[in-house]
Amino acid sequence: MDKERILIVDDEPLILEMVASYVTTLGFEVQTASNGLEAIGTLRHEPFTILLTDIKMPEMDGFELIKTVRTEFPDIHIIAMTGHGASYTFTDVVECGATDYVNKPFSLDEVRAKLNRVVREKRLLRDLKQKSMELEKANEDLRRLDNLKSIFVSSVSHELRTPLTVIKEFISLMLEGHGGPLTESQEEYLGIAHKNILRLTNLIDTLLDFSRIESGKGLQLKFEPARLTEVVEDASMTLAQALEEKRITLESRLDPEMPQVLIDRNRLIEVFINLINNGIKFTPTGGRISIDTRGLTEKRDYLKVMVSDTGIGIAPEDLPNVFNRFYQGQSTGISMGTGLGLAITKEIIEGHQGSIQVESRLGSGSSFIFTLPLLQVPNIFRLIVQPMLEEAEKEGLPFSVIQVKFWDSRMKREMSLSYELWGGIKYALQKMVRSVDLVVPFPNHLIYLFSFIDQRLAQEIGERVEVKLTQGGYVPKGTEVQFKTYSYPQEAKSKEEFLQGCRLLIKSE
Numbered sequence: 001m002d003k004e005r006i007l008i009v010d011d012e013p014l015i016l017e018m019v020a021s022y023v024t025t026l027g028f029e030v031q032t033a034s035n036g037l038e039a040i041g042t043l044r045h046e047p048f049t050i051l052l053t054d055i056k057m058p059e060m061d062g063f064e065l066i067k068t069v070r071t072e073f074p075d076i077h078i079i080a081m082t083g084h085g086a087s088y089t090f091t092d093v094v095e096c097g098a099t100d101y102v103n104k105p106f107s108l109d110e111v112r113a114k115l116n117r118v119v120r121e122k123r124l125l126r127d128l129k130q131k132s133m134e135l136e137k138a139n140e141d142l143r144r145l146d147n148l149k150s151i152f153v154s155s156v157s158h159e160l161r162t163p164l165t166v167i168k169e170f171i172s173l174m175l176e177g178h179g180g181p182l183t184e185s186q187e188e189y190l191g192i193a194h195k196n197i198l199r200l201t202n203l204i205d206t207l208l209d210f211s212r213i214e215s216g217k218g219l220q221l222k223f224e225p226a227r228l229t230e231v232v233e234d235a236s237m238t239l240a241q242a243l244e245e246k247r248i249t250l251e252s253r254l255d256p257e258m259p260q261v262l263i264d265r266n267r268l269i270e271v272f273i274n275l276i277n278n279g280i281k282f283t284p285t286g287g288r289i290s291i292d293t294r295g296l297t298e299k300r301d302y303l304k305v306m307v308s309d310t311g312i313g314i315a316p317e318d319l320p321n322v323f324n325r326f327y328q329g330q331s332t333g334i335s336m337g338t339g340l341g342l343a344i345t346k347e348i349i350e351g352h353q354g355s356i357q358v359e360s361r362l363g364s365g366s367s368f369i370f371t372l373p374l375l376q377v378p379n380i381f382r383l384i385v386q387p388m389l390e391e392a393e394k395e396g397l398p399f400s401v402i403q404v405k406f407w408d409s410r411m412k413r414e415m416s417l418s419y420e421l422w423g424g425i426k427y428a429l430q431k432m433v434r435s436v437d438l439v440v441p442f443p444n445h446l447i448y449l450f451s452f453i454d455q456r457l458a459q460e461i462g463e464r465v466e467v468k469l470t471q472g473g474y475v476p477k478g479t480e481v482q483f484k485t486y487s488y489p490q491e492a493k494s495k496e497e498f499l500q501g502c503r504l505l506i507k508s509e
Helices: 015-024 035-047 061-072 092-098 109-177 184-214 228-238 240-245 265-282 341-351 377-395 419-432 453-470 495-505
Strands: 005-009 029-033 052-054 077-082 099-105 225-226 250-251 260-261 287-295 303-311 358-360 366-373 399-408 439-443 446-451 479-488
Touching: 005 035, 005 479, 015 052, 015 109, 029 035, 029 092, 035 052, 035 061, 052 061, 052 109, 061 092, 061 303, 077 109, 077 439, 099 109, 109 184, 184 225, 225 228, 225 265, 225 439, 228 240, 228 250, 228 265, 260 265, 260 366, 265 287, 265 303, 265 341, 265 366, 303 439, 341 358, 341 366, 366 377, 377 399, 377 439, 377 446, 377 495, 399 453, 399 495, 419 439, 419 446, 446 453, 453 479, 479 495
Parallel strands: 005 029, 005 052, 052 077, 077 099, 250 287
Antiparallel strands: 225 260, 287 303, 303 366, 358 366, 399 446, 399 479, 439 446
């Protein structure tokens, strides 16, 4: 290894010669300068790794020299030689940029100790810098490979979806008898093929979700009011055959009259499918899976939902990791598939600004408890208005809210419509808006449309809604359809002003 080159600076020739002799004896390559200006000139022409300088010198003292060297040569290590009883302190020296100091008079051992420490630190910093560069290069390679992996997964998944969809549809047609009568064996074989096509389709959907999460895009959620009982029914229908094969009872204890939740319906079906399927996998034949609630959260704005099973349970060492991507529990002896289902379930719940946890003991089953937002004004602001407003500002888009209400012209008051009418009204509205727009009906009497459109287009849509619902027979005779619009940035100078105006427009009463 090359010797460290040290520049020694002192205006007293005897001390300069003595120190130079000391340092040379220690095995370092030494050069001297009799003042600060000479030292700066030497440093500008020759490379040095350590500067050993006196503080009290004429023309340019040690403080000025240290400051100049630290500015021009930031990598050099500086040791200051300080006089006994000097008016300055060690803190003063370090604040100027020195690495360390040694008091005069000093011994050879003291100089050796200081220089060896500085050399060790210098080599350690050099090694750390080298390791850091190697690590950054490795990270860059990993990022590149990870990006290629995500692109590959996304591309392959998309390419597989089209032929799988065609195969699934033709198998469905054959099972329905459109290709002619089937023997019992043919029907059985096609049923097995159809079930596995569904499994493969679900796997592809899972990989696509994972690809979006890994790319940083996250899951795109589209919120709408929904009855949780209906979501559970949709999920249970998907898994009906799997439940029947293991003779597992799925018991929903949800109250049909419970308040609606504000969710991405399709994503929540996916959550229940993942959790119920997880229960099926780890519950012995003849077991039970139940879905229930644990009331509301402390602020009474989220509903606690619980999916429990009578399965084999989860080992304590596996509990902290069940939501990790690709995690495979080691204690069950049962294949867990891709290890992505629970990870994506967690992403979906957190996308609803909820939380999820698991409670389990080996041999006593498992319970997954998660929270879902209720259909309330604060949650509409939290999950829809504020995120869409931020996106509008970021992308330079307009953003409008349209309120639609129903007026009983005879009684001169707002009219509440039956639950049965809401389905047709919502269907009609969704035909008049884009797929990126959100339609949020409050039970019985109010509907809100959220869209990246300006004030003029919001007014046009409001007029179309009024005509369509009235003339299309979607509301009872004598019912007036009225609307109001509020747009950003045309009607509000700032986001804060727009949010304040929205609070006056969006209400549940």
